[in-house]
Amino acid sequence: MAEILNTKSAQKSHSRRVLNEYLTGYLYASPAILGFLVLTLYPMAASLYYSFNKISLKGDMTWVGLDNYRRLFTDTSLGFLKSMGVTLIYAFINTFLIILFCLCVSLLLNREFRGRNLLRAIFYLPSVIPMISTAILWKLMLQNAAGGGLINQFIMKVLKKPQLDFLTDVRLVFVTLFVMGLWTCGGTIVVLLATLQDVPHELLEAVEIDGGNAWHKFLYVTYPTIKPVLFFQLIMCMITSIQVFAQSMVLSANGAPNRMTYFINIMIYDHSFKQVGLKGVAAAEAWMVFLVTLIITSVLFYFQGALKRDENGIFN
């Protein structure tokens, strides 16, 4: 009691308590903070430094300035531009397909009917399976008929058409990859389905009373409600698509056919650990991936912001 009456000592104990809170905060958050500093920030900076150096087998570094970056764009034997190109094409189409598919499925599952939870579970299930299993499974299903490829057996025996080379044709191999992507996108479906619960019923009814159809309901009520989540899913999907690795490794570790599936992460893995003397180049490639991801993410954010401004500016 005496302590409380003594304001000076109370102040002291108060500031001690605040300091204690600060220290405890840092102590408890230290795994995340240390992790960020040591396992993310330092490697990122070091990676940038690596990318300006030629690194020998022993690990000795010689400063070469922007030479590694120059090589990425001029040395065609590296094949960086092609790798980046196929990665971006894959990532854009894959993201587009996944978001569209997930949106449609979640709208379908948003209806009230028996067995809805079962369907949700079925759609989600493939996404918990190891990517390696998924890729091996689809590789088997899309093989030629003699090797046990179900789809080609179907094409030959039921449709009576010649079989398709899903694994070796430069275009069809992308179909294989997209199918794997669509099969494992259940997480996004569940997220969207949960977000659709937040769509206000009164507004949907209001649109109906005003004579709007299903498309109007989607455009003016559903879409604005789920837009932030949809947008976040789009960005995450884009980032994971750019890092495609396991699928292509299972199909062919060397990017066959014709390096069309030699995606950027596979290239970085090869240059870092499989080939000798390309570590500096690999670091430059990694930084290019980072920059490209950053640019795409920023552009997407800008577009979302622009749309928001538009809504507030013109229509309101």
Add this chain to the structure above:
Amino acid sequence: MQPDIAADMKADSFTHKSLQNTIRRRKVINFVLIFIAFLLAIFMAFPLYWMIRCSLVSKAALSNPEFFADPPSLFPKSIQWINYAKAIKRINFPQQLLNSLSIVIPYVIANLFTTSISAYAFARIRFPLRGLWFTLVVCTMMLPNAVTLLPQYDLYARMGIVGNDAIFGGKLPLILPAFFCASGNAYFVFLLRQFFMTIPMELDEAARIDGAGYARLYFSIMLPLIKPALIVVGLFSFINSWNEFFYAIIYLQSEKVYTLTLGLYIINGIRLTNYEQVMALAVIVTTPCLLLFLVGNKYFTEGVKLTGIKG
């Protein structure tokens, strides 16, 4: 008067009829859409059935299945359990299972502790630059893993935890990130923080007035309250760690330390023609994930909903 009433009645029955028509049309549309949903679900479930089926047929039946025979048979005529026995013999199964578990179990435990205590600090303890640190940590989940790859490898190598002769057979680099909320685990910090934010602050104040310290508050009040979220984090980190391939193929450098997932990849790469055995292995590697999903389905969907980050 009379004709007027008649006209009214006519109009009434007309609107009634058109209303009925609309309702009927709606019912039909609804039915069609639900039918499509079920059809899609069958397409989603089919490959899983096919994986299990292919793991149970003979090699001859794989290339010439009874599936398109007339009449088609959904179930293989002779079930070859021997595929599993042969597949397990092809790899060092007990060793690989042990390797997988020796990585996954510490990974999950460490992850549960570090992500929850960091999330607790970010949600409920005030300290300078809290918002900045939290933003930085959460941003790491959007970072492409390649950009940290090489220096991280060198760092681990300098620490002496990479390679076959290193401590723990060089498996430590696969576990270490879980101790530091790194490599995608920032996601869980975000998720748990969201959860902590829903608990009223008065609870902390009351407990502190009663003389509880932060540690006590965290262990005996907060952790029990966020148990559902912890289950979600546990399930997800098990699956992530079990399925890990990118870092596994980099850090696990000898057959002695291969995990089941990596073993499956290697077997697939040998281009062996016994696809039924590869499928049997794939089923074995997949089973823990499927079982976890079936047990924790409710938590999974709850957890996924929570991660659907708003705005």
